[in-house]
Amino acid sequence: MIFNILISMSLSGIGLYLVERYPEMATAEVHGVGSPLAVLARKTNAFPSGAVSHWQLLYDHHVKYPIKLQQRAQMQHDALELVKSLCMEILELDDAKAFSLFQQPLLIAANLGTHEIIEEIVDVFPPAIWASDEENHNVFQLAVLHRRENVFNLIHQMSDYKHLITRYIDHPHDNNILHLAGKLPSSDRLNLVSGAALQVQRELQWFKEVKKFVQPGQKEAINKDGKTPWMVFKEAHEQLMKDGEAWMKTTAQSCTVAATLIATVAFNAGLKVPGGDSKDGLSQFFNDTSFGVFAVADAISLFSSVTSILMFLSILTSRYSEDDFRVALPRGLVVGMSMLFISIISMMIAFSSAIYLVFGYLRARIVIPVGSILVLPVTLYVLLIPLYQIITRSKLIGPGLFGKQSTRILH
Structure with a gap:
């Protein structure tokens, strides 16, 4: 005892x-x-x-x-x-x-x-x-x-x-x-x-x-x-399959709204570059390194958000069959959320570059507080990593969940 x-x-x-x-x-x-x-x-x-x-x-x-x-x-x-x-x-x-x-x-x-x-x-x-x-x-x-x-x-x-x-x-x-x-x-x-x-x-x-x-x-x-x-x-x-269909549609709809807003912002930012245009039609900051960062980040944000929208639309129009639940839907969710996260981070980088271009060299009192505030969305993104990992592992777990754990012969 x-x-x-x-x-x-x-x-x-x-x-x-x-x-x-x-x-x-x-x-x-x-x-x-x-x-x-x-x-x-x-x-x-x-x-x-x-x-x-x-x-x-x-x-x-x-x-x-x-x-x-x-x-x-x-x-x-x-x-x-x-x-x-x-x-x-x-x-x-x-x-x-x-x-x-x-x-x-x-x-x-x-x-x-x-x-x-x-x-x-x-x-x-x-x-x-x-x-x-x-x-x-x-x-x-x-x-x-x-x-x-x-x-x-x-x-x-x-x-x-x-x-x-x-x-x-x-x-x-x-x-x-x-x-x-x-x-x-x-x-x-x-x-x-x-x-x-x-x-x-x-x-x-x-x-x-x-x-x-x-x-x-x-x-x-x-x-x-x-x-x-x-x-x-x-x-x-x-x-459970009915609940899964409802959960997937709700998630896809919410993410589609967010991706659409980001795509709209990124598209408008690309048309209205900071600093205005010079006489030859180019931006006044065309030769500035920060402008190159802004342009690339804005393009990545636009393309990734549009890709995210397409992936979530494919989820919303799915047949929701057993095979869809096993492969297509989780894969679409992973790709869609990955593109959405990339678009958010890229948008923050583009915004930071624009602030630096406009206020950079002369107004550090503005740039530093704004840059500090931009850390908040990145921090929230880091906090979401465990949830994102769960979703990603659920897609990749097919070959990883099952298989030989060791070379030891059992019987």
Whole structure:
């Protein structure tokens, strides 16, 4: 009991010491809690897979808690070492008892996405990969149900057994793994992606990835309700797709208005250059370097804003089919928003150049305050980078979300 409390308190280093001194602790089970390995499997934040986001890690490392980051790395190292130690002690038991002790932590890890525990267990005891819960869901079916891509990706590290393990049928609904991919996940997993349209894209990517590993007959298999996997998907995601269409249209309309305003301003600025025209029709600042910066920045702002408008118009006129949600719509949104951001920054540069041309050399008291104020939009743009990154990753995440995580052979 004390050993389990230490693990719950993330004191894996002390737990590792106790296992070395008292090996019998590794196989002791507590009613309602399970073995120490099961307790450790619930501590998702003790492993790299349960770590905070990249942005939070970067912030902690450089700004807030550089020492705390080192402590987290040590905690994760101790937790992995403790898992290995517990697995080795369980291996000393007979196969039936070992399978029993490995089953619960393995399924817990699959539910919560702690792939490190699954890898360690299967590495020392390969038969554990065939463990299933009371509804006959194995590790990969649980990973699909709960959208744990880091667990499902372990299938890429398996040998030909992966074609057997995907044949499991659950009880009592007779769903295969592709039926489970067609179900709507819990809201906490769905909301990891911002926006209903990008959530639909993520769901379609999951369905397509799982489809690669099932047998041809499973793709059109009928469950107990008489539904194929694709029928399950369409029924479960019908409302989400409607919400995705509405979200995409609202976003595109708002961005179109902003891009149109920028295009109008950039077009007018190009016709009415600062300083007026000389007798030969050229600007009085034609030979000034700042005028060249103004002209280039204004042209970039105009062309990028027009490109943005065209991309958002293509979104508004889309058919909103499943294929559109998977590729065309996210790509259009990424390109449109990228061009919009470029046009905003270019417009700020063009405006700064114009202010410098008009007031530059003689009126520093005007140029400096105006230049300082221009920092505000740039700062707001930087604050929007995490949101923009989410949208960009949602477009690029197709090849990046799934795939082999390491060269380690699972089974």
